Amino acid sequence: MKEYDFHEIEPRWQDRWEAYKAYGTEDTSEKPKLYCLDYFPYPSGDGLHVGHCRNYIPTDVISRYYRMKGYNVLHPMGWDAFGLPAENEAIRLKKNPREITQKNTANFKRQLKLLGTSYDWDREINSSEPEYYRWTQWFFLLLYKRGLAYQKESEQWWCPNCKTVLANEQVIEGRCWRCGTPVEKKKLNQWFFKITDYADRLADDLDTVDWPERIKTMQRNWIGKSVGADVVFELIPGRDGSAHSVTVFTTRLDTIMGATFVVLAPEHPLVGEITTEAQRAEVEAYVAVSRGKTEIDRLSTEKEKTGVFTGAFAVNPYSGEKIPVWIADYVLMGYGTGAIMAVPGHDGRDFAFAQKYGLEIRQVITWPQVSYDTSAWQDRYADRGTLVHSGAFDGLGSDAAYATMVETGKEQGFAQPRTNYHMRDWLISRQRYWGAPIPMVHCPVCGTVPVPDDQLPVLLPDVDSYEPSGTGESPLARIKEWVQTTCPVCGGPATRETDTMDGFACSSWYELRYTSPHLATAPFDRKAVDYWLPVDLYVGGAEHAVMHLLYSRFWTKVMYDAGLIGFKEPFARLMNQGMLLSYDGQKMSKSRHNVITPDEVVEQYGADTLRLYELFMAPFEQEVSWSKEGISGAHRFIKRVWELAQRTVDASRGGLIDAPVPKLALQINKLVRRITEDIERFKFNTAVAAFMEYFNFLSETVRSDEGVLSSREWQEAMRTMLVVLAPFAPHITEELWKDYGNAESIHRQPWPSWDESKLVESEIEVAVQVNGKVRGTMLVSFDSSDDELKASALAQDFVRRYTEGRIVKRVVAIKGKVVNIVVQ
RNA sequence: GCCGAAGUGGCGGAACUGGCAGACGCAGCAGACUCAAAAUCUGCCGGGGCAACACCCGUGUGGGUUCAAUUCCCUCCUUCGGCACCA
Numbered sequence: 048m049k050e051y052d053f054h055e056i057e058p059r060w061q062d063r064w065e066a067y068k069a070y071g072t073e074d075t076s077e078k079p080k081l082y083c084l085d086y087f088p089y090p091s092g093d094g095l096h097v098g099h100c101r102n103y104i105p106t107d108v109i110s111r112y113y114r115m116k117g118y119n120v121l122h123p124m125g126w127d128a129f130g131l132p133a134e135n136e137a138i139r140l141k142k143n144p145r146e147i148t149q150k151n152t153a154n155f156k157r158q159l160k161l162l163g164t165s166y167d168w169d170r171e172i173n174s175s176e177p178e179y180y181r182w183t184q185w186f187f188l189l190l191y192k193r194g195l196a197y198q199k200e201s202e203q204w205w206c207p208n209c210k211t212v213l214a215n216e217q218v219i220e221g222r223c224w225r226c227g228t229p230v231e232k233k234k235l236n237q238w239f240f241k242i243t244d245y246a247d248r249l250a251d252d253l254d255t256v257d258w259p260e261r262i263k264t265m266q267r268n269w270i271g272k273s274v275g276a277d278v279v280f281e282l283i284p285g286r287d288g289s290a291h292s293v294t295v296f297t298t299r300l301d302t303i304m305g306a307t308f309v310v311l312a313p314e315h316p317l318v319g320e321i322t323t324e325a326q327r328a329e330v331e332a333y334v335a336v337s338r339g340k341t342e343i344d345r346l347s348t349e350k351e352k353t354g355v356f357t358g359a360f361a362v363n364p365y366s367g368e369k370i371p372v373w374i375a376d377y378v379l380m381g382y383g384t385g386a387i388m389a390v391p392g393h394d395g396r397d398f399a400f401a402q403k404y405g406l407e408i409r410q411v412i413t414w415p416q417v418s419y420d421t422s423a424w425q426d427r428y429a430d431r432g433t434l435v436h437s438g439a440f441d442g443l444g445s446d447a448a449y450a451t452m453v454e455t456g457k458e459q460g461f462a463q464p465r466t467n468y469h470m471r472d473w474l475i476s477r478q479r480y481w482g483a484p485i486p487m488v489h490c491p492v493c494g495t496v497p498v499p500d501d502q503l504p505v506l507l508p509d510v511d512s513y514e515p516s517g518t519g520e521s522p523l524a525r526i527k528e529w530v531q532t533t534c535p536v537c538g539g540p541a542t543r544e545t546d547t548m549d550g551f552a553c554s555s556w557y558e559l560r561y562t563s564p565h566l567a568t569a570p571f572d573r574k575a576v577d578y579w580l581p582v583d584l585y586v587g588g589a590e591h592a593v594m595h596l597l598y599s600r601f602w603t604k605v606m607y608d609a610g611l612i613g614f615k616e617p618f619a620r621l622m623n624q625g626m627l628l629s630y631d632g633q634k635m636s637k638s639r640h641n642v643i644t645p646d647e648v649v650e651q652y653g654a655d656t657l658r659l660y661e662l663f664m665a666p667f668e669q670e671v672s673w674s675k676e677g678i679s680g681a682h683r684f685i686k687r688v689w690e691l692a693q694r695t696v697d698a699s700r701g702g703l704i705d706a707p708v709p710k711l712a713l714q715i716n717k718l719v720r721r722i723t724e725d726i727e728r729f730k731f732n733t734a735v736a737a738f739m740e741y742f743n744f745l746s747e748t749v750r751s752d753e754g755v756l757s758s759r760e761w762q763e764a765m766r767t768m769l770v771v772l773a774p775f776a777p778h779i780t781e782e783l784w785k786d787y788g789n790a791e792s793i794h795r796q797p798w799p800s801w802d803e804s805k806l807v808e809s810e811i812e813v814a815v816q817v818n819g820k821v822r823g824t825m826l827v828s829f830d831s832s833d834d835e836l837k838a839s840a841l842a843q844d845f846v847r848r849y850t851e852g853r854i855v856k857r858v859v860a861i862k863g864k865v866v867n868i869v870v871q
Numbered sequence: 872g873c874c875g876a877a878g879u880g881g882c883g884g885a886a887c888u889g890g891c892a893g894a895c896g897c898a899g900c901a902g903a904c905u906c907a908a909a910a911u912c913u914g915c916c917g918g919g920g921c922a923a924c925a926c927c928c929g930u931g932u933g934g935g936u937u938c939a940a941u942u943c944c945c946u947c948c949u950u951c952g953g954c955a956c957c958a
Binding site: 220260261264265268269271273275295296297298299310352375376377378379381382383386387388389390394395396397426467468469589592593660663664665666669670671672674676677678679680681683684686724732733735736737738739740743750812813814815816818819820821823824856857858859861864865867868869 | 872873874875876877882883884885887890891894895896897898911912913937938939951952953954955956957958
């Protein structure tokens, strides 16, 4: 018998598939289409580990399955190649990041091929190539022209390790999302995308996509819509007679009669102007301390609120009451107006603050059967209720009071309805070299002007040194000959914008590029996009829930508004694979020395075994640990398939016979149905189990009668099994298919259907319960009626034991499942 | 604190829409083959109990609904993930 030599078989078929472009996509087709996409991978120098394969293997199974089902499948791959790690490695090795990136992408591609994946490599893209980033820049200009890109000087998150700013989404618990370094604040002039303009649509359209509820919730929370009002408080003029006012944002205007002080964020621009001389030293010291705190410090001081009185007083526009103005770092400059009216009677944070500093706590809302106690906070004090101590508004409900107050405020010009979002605008500038240059020019005469479309791309200059300065200035700023340019408007001397774009810009439109990856005249071909998009199935880890997935949804909506595309959501269905931990239960990482690479596993067991094992180990979406022993089960199975299939080939040489094989028709039809259903439900683990069960059945059958191997029915069933196994284990099935004498690839075989009539067994086993406890089973005809079931159940010896001398109160029969006898 | 997901053998997990809990695999034990080992094959494999059978217990906890609950409802506990002074 021929040996199972996966070292020889797998590379041979991989080369052949590549040479024959076996998995090419048709540009147009009568077939139904399926766009199956993996997250845009960043080609890191470490290469792939087996955890990454948990993404690529299932999408490959899906793609292969749908091709066999007669779909035109787009299953592409490319590289999100701009980014810090390549740049940092390049600096360390004193090389160009372009070289590093080329080396890394080649390695990724080699590893993906090693797994037997079926990507259409003719559509490979690379976001760091000018043919690609030219269009990323083009989109920047599109946003600019639509008023969605602007420059603003402000305090921003700064990662001192990466030496660049970060967007809000990219700071996780006060640390840089990429390297984990605590972030700092830096005041810089930066480019932003106005994603907040789309906040409502980004929240609402989540209802239209088939995504995990978890991800949708995270996005909704991140967007964080809150409806309220801006209210203007005039300040009592200081000695210099200057007139100031402060605007606060509140969602609880109904509680304004309980506002006993106003709080400004320490960074609030008014702080310096309104602070009285007596308070100045104290206020300045406080501002200095809170500026010096990292975000982590601020979070950790959560329990104890601190603040300082400014000496200034504000006037409640609804009551004319004079209340003190404080500063405190529990008020954030970045949200709302950076100032609040404090209602300690009905807000837990204000309550804690007021208690600490002896400020008045006043009840202005009542609820039936709730007594109010100013010495201890209760969460229900924040509930809506009926107004008291609120003058003319007394007796109104919260909602009615709110509406009346907004009206009054609007008429008199001191209040305005307003909606705020937790989400901030997307900070897009980066002070690093390895990214797409922002295509803008600063002209002393014309101001900041866009580079005309026909002058794109603004090429990233090739230079020797591009180490980040750390000053908040991009390394490109040091390249004088690149910075010096002419103004596209007046032709005079001008300078280029030196910041590059956040890498998330590149991945905000890449799914469109795959439809027409080599088009030189536009970012994508509208016809191709209309045909392929939206992506039918998008698969990746959950870590990009509010970064990439929010950004690309935003760009899609901008494109839709610009009339470039006809859909509003890029990814119709999203699936997150569970994380694969190492054998020690820890995340795989170089520093923990627990990384398992596909290279070593393929060397030891072959790609088909690796694929089967990764699919089998746990449900797709669930986290699971790698098991060094567990993979041997998958390998044993693969070897059993080989052995039995080879024996079947050998048996066919002696001529075939027409003898029926007991239960085979039932089993093979059951197998086809289970595999089909499991793939469509993403239940790869039970699909693999079904193959194993089927093989256990075959082994037993052969053991009892070797003769079945030469029967036509067995031979046919073996072929069908190989066909449905092909998406899971593409190499071994291709090899066996060839050994069966087929010239065409197994991966071009049509997906088999199953015969429902073959799934019916003539005799089935039914459990018999007495008082809900199983006491035995009985064999009955599959079409027995309820009455027949009841009668034969009552006739069983093991039932009589329980019924004798007792009253049978009730008998419940469930066809094909169970009979339950209830006795007294 | 808030939001979300999940708790099933020694381990990974299975169980359609309430109908025989533990499929499939790993590990373990026993046996076959072998001088031996590996590989392979066969059998056993939740706990208690018994000579054996019967039987009892068992899906995080406690309760409920039902002829019947891993599945539905309520309570609590634990773990993981997300957000975290958002006014």
